[in-house]
Amino acid sequence: xxxxxxxxxxxxxxxxxxxxxxxxxxGPAEGEALPWFCCAGCRAVHAVLAGAGLGxxxxxxxxxxxxxxxxxxxxxxxxxxxxxxxxxxxxxxSVGEHTDRAELELGGLTCAACVWxxxxxxxxxxxxxxxxxDLGRGRVAIExxxxxxxxxxxxxxxxxxxxxxxxxxxxRGLAADRQRKLELRRLLLRIGVAAASAGNVMLIAxxxxxxxxxxxxxxxxxxxxxxxxxxxxxxxxxxxxLWAAGLFFRGALSxxxxxxxxxxxxxxxxxxxxxxxxxxxLWRGGQGLYFDTITTLIFLLLIGRYLDVxxxxxxxxxxxLLNAVLPGQAKRLSSLDGTQLESVAIERIVAGDLxxxxxxxxxxxxxxxxxxxxxxxxxxxxxxxxxxxxxxxEPVLAGALNLGSDLRxxxxxxxxxxxxxxxxxxxxxxxxERAPLLGWANRLAGRFTWVVLGCALAVFLLWAPGSLELxxxxxxxxxxxxxxCALGMATPLALSAATTQAAKSGILVFGAASLExxxxxxxxxxxxxxTLTAGHLEVARRVGPEDLDGLLLSLEGGTHHPVGRAMAxxxxxxxxxxxxxxxxxxxxxxxxxxxxxxxxxxxVGSPGFVLGAAQxxxxxxxxxxxxxxxxxxxxxxxxGVASAAFFLTDSVRPDxxxxxxxxxxxxxxxxxxxxxxxxxVEHVAATLAREAGIRFAEVLAEVSPEQKLARVKxxxxxxxxxVMVGDGVNDAGALAAAHVGVAVGGAAEAARLSADVYLGxxxxxxxxxxxxxxxxxxxxIQRGVGFSLGYNAIGIxxxxxxxxxxxxxxxxxxxxxxxxxxxxxxxxxxxxALSSEARS
Amino acid sequence: xxxxxxxxxxxxxxxxxxVVAFIWAVRRGQLDDLTTPAHRMLEDDESGRxxxxxxxxxx
Numbered sequence: 092x093x094x095x096x097x098x099x100x101x102x103x104x105x106x107x108x109x110x111x112x113x114x115x116x117x118g119p120a121e122g123e124a125l126p127w128f129c130c131a132g133c134r135a136v137h138a139v140l141a142g143a144g145l146g147x148x149x150x151x152x153x154x155x156x157x158x159x160x161x162x163x164x165x166x167x168x169x170x171x172x173x174x175x176x177x178x179x180x181x182x183x184x185s186v187g188e189h190t191d192r193a194e195l196e197l198g199g200l201t202c203a204a205c206v207w208x209x210x211x212x213x214x215x216x217x218x219x220x221x222x223x224x225d226l227g228r229g230r231v232a233i234e235x236x237x238x239x240x241x242x243x244x245x246x247x248x249x250x251x252x253x254x255x256x257x258x259x260x261x262x263r264g265l266a267a268d269r270q271r272k273l274e275l276r277r278l279l280l281r282i283g284v285a286a287a288s289a290g291n292v293m294l295i296a297x298x299x300x301x302x303x304x305x306x307x308x309x310x311x312x313x314x315x316x317x318x319x320x321x322x323x324x325x326x327x328x329x330x331x332x333l334w335a336a337g338l339f340f341r342g343a344l345s346x347x348x349x350x351x352x353x354x355x356x357x358x359x360x361x362x363x364x365x366x367x368x369x370x371x372x373l374w375r376g377g378q379g380l381y382f383d384t385i386t387t388l389i390f391l392l393l394i395g396r397y398l399d400v401x402x403x404x405x406x407x408x409x410x411x412l413l414n415a416v417l418p419g420q421a422k423r424l425s426s427l428d429g430t431q432l433e434s435v436a437i438e439r440i441v442a443g444d445l446x447x448x449x450x451x452x453x454x455x456x457x458x459x460x461x462x463x464x465x466x467x468x469x470x471x472x473x474x475x476x477x478x479x480x481x482x483x484x485e486p487v488l489a490g491a492l493n494l495g496s497d498l499r500x501x502x503x504x505x506x507x508x509x510x511x512x513x514x515x516x517x518x519x520x521x522x523x524e525r526a527p528l529l530g531w532a533n534r535l536a537g538r539f540t541w542v543v544l545g546c547a548l549a550v551f552l553l554w555a556p557g558s559l560e561l562x563x564x565x566x567x568x569x570x571x572x573x574x575x576c577a578l579g580m581a582t583p584l585a586l587s588a589a590t591t592q593a594a595k596s597g598i599l600v601f602g603a604a605s606l607e608x609x610x611x612x613x614x615x616x617x618x619x620x621x622t623l624t625a626g627h628l629e630v631a632r633r634v635g636p637e638d639l640d641g642l643l644l645s646l647e648g649g650t651h652h653p654v655g656r657a658m659a660x661x662x663x664x665x666x667x668x669x670x671x672x673x674x675x676x677x678x679x680x681x682x683x684x685x686x687x688x689x690x691x692x693x694x695v696g697s698p699g700f701v702l703g704a705a706q707x708x709x710x711x712x713x714x715x716x717x718x719x720x721x722x723x724x725x726x727x728x729x730x731g732v733a734s735a736a737f738f739l740t741d742s743v744r745p746d747x748x749x750x751x752x753x754x755x756x757x758x759x760x761x762x763x764x765x766x767x768x769x770x771x772v773e774h775v776a777a778t779l780a781r782e783a784g785i786r787f788a789e790v791l792a793e794v795s796p797e798q799k800l801a802r803v804k805x806x807x808x809x810x811x812x813x814v815m816v817g818d819g820v821n822d823a824g825a826l827a828a829a830h831v832g833v834a835v836g837g838a839a840e841a842a843r844l845s846a847d848v849y850l851g852x853x854x855x856x857x858x859x860x861x862x863x864x865x866x867x868x869x870x871x872i873q874r875g876v877g878f879s880l881g882y883n884a885i886g887i888x889x890x891x892x893x894x895x896x897x898x899x900x901x902x903x904x905x906x907x908x909x910x911x912x913x914x915x916x917x918x919x920x921x922x923x924a925l926s927s928e929a930r931s
Numbered sequence: 932x933x934x935x936x937x938x939x940x941x942x943x944x945x946x947x948x949x950v951v952a953f954i955w956a957v958r959r960g961q962l963d964d965l966t967t968p969a970h971r972m973l974e975d976d977e978s979g980r981x982x983x984x985x986x987x988x989x990x
Contacts, residue, residue, distance in 0.1 A: 203970035210971075226967040276957050283953040291946050295939070317935055324939050331950070 112149075113137045114256070136255055143214045152204035170249035173261065179245070182261045183237065190220055191237035193245060198258035200229050208255065216251055218243035275397070281335040282393045288332035289386035292325045296383035299325075322373050322380060329366075329382035336362055336389045338396070357543050358392060361570040368563060384571055384900075391908050421455040422447040424499065440505040448498045454491045457504040459484060465495030466652060478653055494652050495678075539880075543570065543887070550891045565893050572886035572900040581875030584915035589868040592921035598850055598861055605831040605847040607872070609865035611812040612758040614788065615858075616803060616825070618817035619765035619772050622835055623747050623779065623855065628653055628723060628739040630661035634714040635735030639727045641670025643695055646684050654725060655684075657739055658695075683725075691730025701726035705733040714738075743775055748782035750855035755785045757862055759814075762789045764802060766821050769793050800824035816858060833858065860921070867920040875911045882907045 112126030113133035128134040140148055173182075183191040197209065205224070209231055212222040218241055220234040236242050252259040299321060339362065342355030365381035372380055424445040425431040432447060437455055440446065445461060448454050454467070466478040467487060478494055481487055487500060489509040506512065547569045555562030586607075590600040600606060617623055644662040647655040648669065673693060676686035683696010694701045698715065705728035707715065714736050718724055727735040751761060765772045772792035780787060794802065803825040807813040815822065815829035826832030827845040834846035835857070850857040886903065889895040895903075956962060 206967055206970050224967055225964045226970060272960075272963055276960070276963070279962055280954060280957050283957065284950055287946050287950045287953070291943060294942075313933070320936060320939060324943060328943060328946075 132254070132256075139215065139254065140208075143211075145208065145211055145214060148204060148208050151207060170246040170253070170259075173245045173249055179237075183245070185237075186234060189236050189239040189242070190234050191245075192232060192234045193261070194230060194232050195249075195252075196260040197224075197229055197231050197252065198260070199256055200224065200226060200231075205257075209252070209257070212248070212251070216243065216248060217241075219248060278393065278397045281338070282390070282397055285332045285335035285386065285390040285393050288328055288330075288335070289383075289390040291328040292332075292383050292386045295321050295325050295328070299380075319376070325380060325382040326370065326373055329386050332386040332389045333362075333366065335393060336385075339389075339392065357540050357547075357570060358388070360544070360547075361567075362389065364563075364567055364570060368567060381567070381571070388571075421505075422449075438506055440502055442502050442504065444502045444505075446500050446502060448493050448500060450493055450496055452493055454487050454489055454493060454498075454500065455505070456500065456502045457487070457489050457509045458500040458502045459486050461499040461501045463496060463498040465493055465498050468492040468494050468653070539883075543883075546887050546891060553891075554893065561893070565890060568890035568895050568900045569887055572883070572890050572895060572903060581879055581911050581915065582872050584912055585868060585871045585875055585918070588916045588918070589864065589871070589920040592919065593861075593864060598848065598857065598864070598921065600848050606865045606868050608812050608830050609814065609848075609862055610869035612760075613812035613814045613830075613862075614760045614762060614806060614810055615754060615862075616762045616764050616806070616813065616815045616829065617855075618815075618822050619763055619767050619775055619792075622816055622818060623763070623775055624741045624743050627741065628657040629742050630657055630737050631722070631740045631742065633735065633737045634710055635708065635727075637667075637735075639693065639695075639729055639735055640665070640667040642673060642686075642688065642693055642729075643727055645669040645671045646673070646676060646686055646693070646695060654723060654739060658725060658737060661737070688729070693727070693729045694733075695725060695727045698724050698726050701728050701733050704728070705731045707733040707736075711736045741771070743778055744854050746854050746856040748779055750859045751779060751785055752783040753859045754855075754862060755783070757859075757866070759862065760788045761785065762791075763787055764789075764791050764794055764799055764815075764825070766794055766796070766799070767792060796821040796824055800828050804828045816855075833861065864921040867918070871915060871918040871920060875914055878914070879907060879911055 110127075111129035111133050113128060113136050126137065128137065140146055173179075179191070183193045186192045199205070200209070206226055209224050210222050212219045212233070216235075218236040220236065222234075223232045225231070233248060235245070235248060237245075249259045336359075339355045339358045343359030346356045362385050365385050369380045369382055369385070420434050420436050421440050423433055423435050423440065424447055425433060440456060446456060446458070450465070460481055460483050462483060464480070464482045466480050468478050468491065481498070486503075487498070489505075489512070504510075547566045550569050551562045551566035553562070554565050589606060593600050640662050644659055644667050647659040647662070673686040673688045676684060678684055679696065679700060682700035683694060686693050692704070694704055705726075707726070711726065711733055715724065718738060723739040725737040725739065726733045727737075755761060763772060763776050769792040772790065776787055776790045779785075791802070799822065803813060803815055807828060807830055812831070813829045814831045814833060815825045816833045816835060817823075817826055818835050822834075823845045826834065831848065832846035833848045833850060835850045835854070848861060850861065882903075886895065886900065886907075890900060
């Protein structure tokens with residue numbers, strides 16, 4: 092039994108340790124008063140939920156095994172722009188006398204517990220009338236009182252959601268979204284109508300199959316009349332299905348006009364011939380009414396079409412959401428002394444403006460630091476895993492996260508001119524340039540179309556001289572039995588079944604066609620930060636006595652700096668007791684911390700900072716001289732003696748080596764393409780190559796996002812399958828340019844949106860699962876196509892020889908489709924991947 | 932057997948009514964989201980209907 096509670100791959104906490112009662116973050120030490128909270132934000136959410144009687148959220152969430160996202164106190168007037176009349180006109184619809192409806196994108200929606208909580212918004216804010224979550228698209232529709240005495244500003248609702256730990260944003264691209272929704276609705280309507288039609292026709296037709304048709308004519312006037320009733324009823328019931336089949340007729344017409352073979356052509360021809368022939372037979376009181384065939388055919392074909400459209404709709408949402416990376420507004424300082432501070436929309440910021448970026452905020456513009464010293468996390472942009480210090484006169488880029496203190500930035504470029512905006516622009520272009528992937532099954536079906544039409548014509552010409560009726564009947568048998576509907580459905584159904592299975596096991600596949608590409612032996616391009624390594628610093632080892640640990644834990648516990656957080660996490664995991672017997676603690680930005688104690692000043696931070704005021708012990712001096720270039724070093728000193736040293740690295744994921752070996756065994760070629768520093772990339776590559784016993788085809792470091800894009804584009808043009816795996820905004824262009832882009836767990840939003848596949852859990856082992864599952868899916872498709880082709884070949888042969896009556900063909904046709912459907916849904920492409928993983 | 936002359940048209944009418952109901956449901960957007968309702972039913976709920984009225988789709 093595995094008793095350890097594994098959180099997101101990096102943290103391993105004993106269940107006995109204190110965890111935050113809201114978000115489940117491990118606490119510093121045992122013996123804290125319960126419930127314990129990691130931050131003020133979580134404490135506030137907990138209180139709000141308990142106050143509204145929604146405390147059962149926690150029980151519900153724990154049953155699902157999910158984790159909450161960190162609660163957050165929104166900054167003053169952070170969402171004030173949503174109350175502007177212009178915004179309301181754009182995003183809110185009036186739905187009642189006093190109520191408005193707004194649709195929001197909601198970041199952080201993960202599971203049923205989130206649905207439960209967000210839909211209980213009316214309990215937290217009475218002015219909210221209703222909230223409806225769409226988990227699949229990460230959206231919520233909120234109806235609220237916008238006019239009258241009980242009105243509530245929309246910004247209040249935004250603040251509330253933000254306090255609960257979700258990140259609300261007005262939903263963009265609503266018009267295109269509605270368009271797609273309507274298209275799907277129209278298709279669904281057609282399916283429903285065709286289903287009702289087919290069901291009713293079949294119901295009556297079964298009586299005819301049962302022998303009613305074999306009644307000798309002229310036997311009995313009443314029997315004759317009943318039979319007539321049945322025939323007319325099937326004809327009537329099949330009419331709605333003809334309306335539903337309208338899109339096949341349109342497709343066939345455009346196929347004729349462009350002279351491109353399309354599966355719609357034989358389908359439309361078959362339906363038309365069968366219906367006309369059937370109606371003529373009905374008129375003449377004869378046999379061979381094909382209404383059952385026609386309606387079932389239309390119904391099954393529409394289902395395949397629906398699955399196809401739905402998948403493509405998901406894929407095309409990506410590009411619209413890329414703007415989400417940058418904040419929607421900036422804090423502009425209107426006078427030089429910084430007394431006048433106003434929040435303005437990012438579009439209104441121009442070059443030369445002075446903006447304030449507070450600690451914890453994302454830099455909204457490209458510019459130069461005017462005042463302030465801080466540390467920036469650039470991992471989103473450049474892939475550099477170590478935070479970078481900036482001071483006055485130094486350039487900063489939009490998209491960087493401010494980890495230290497407030498910065499004043501003189502704007503050089505804003506909005507569409509920033510580097511990140513240009514990068515995202517390139518992402519969109521790359522996504523457009525990518526040639527539409529036409530599966531081999533579709534190409535095959537296109538060629539097959541001509542074969543079928545040719546066969547039907549040949550059969551007709553062969554038999555027609557003898558008897559026109561027989562010729563038509565046999566040709567119809569060919570058209571019906573060869574209806575490529577099983578062939579056409581084999582691919583979309585297998586892909587749809589596989590993507591559903593994959594989604595259940597934590598892998599989201601947006602363009603289903605990319606699964607076909609993943610099944611090929613590919614060049615897999617890996618990003619170092621976050622894919623192969625944990626993506627954040629961890630203390631790997633330490634030297635020196637532990638007498639300062641309590642003080643360090645207490646000092647570092649308060650910082651947001653990644654090094655400080657790594658130190659605090661490491662010390663807390665050791666079971667250190669926090670010791671707050673210091674005073675006058677100050678953060679020296681970009682360097683470390685300094686505090687006074689009764690035993691002298693305590694310094695902790697970079698070697699340059701600490702050694703400026705302290706002498707290292709011999710042990711520390713020796714460790715320093717042996718430190719690898721890839722390590723970040725933190726020294727701790729008291730009263731002029733630096734006695735302890737901590738070495739931090741971005742550690743390689745424990746599962747990486749084994750997964751890479753498996754990928755190499757599957758015949759894939761591996762490359763590393765990273766924006767990180769050369770020595771650290773080469774170190775990781777060498778370690779992995781040694782542990783996994785593999786060879787990387789290429790290892791490139793210090794690559795800019797633009798170079799990444801160019802390199803991947805280059806590879807993609809000469810190889811049949813290039814798979815890019817990454818997680819940063821800096822990877823977004825390359826993800827879109829590759830044949831298949833794979834974003835890994837915890838990826839930046841832009842990376843996620845430009846990718847075709849999103850792996851819910853981080854790490855390379857998920858990638859192995861994806862590649863193996865894709866192989867299995869392709870085999871399922873091949874089997875399905877092989878079966879339907881074989882069936883068609885035999886069927887056409889029999890029909891051409893006149894051995895197959897249209898009725899038998901009509902019964903065999905749905906049976907063949909059914910076999911393909913069953914096969915597609917019974918194959919366990921991804922679930923078996925999971926269980927095989929569990930076995931090994 | 933003459934009862935069939937009443938029953939068969941009646942059956943067709945009944946299924947016509949079902950189709951109308953289906954069209955109504957699709958038009959109201961009840962089938963737009965097929966994922967969330969599956970999660971929503973997991974809630975053991977006291978006051979679900981009262982607190983989460985159906986938000987009508989955009990006009």
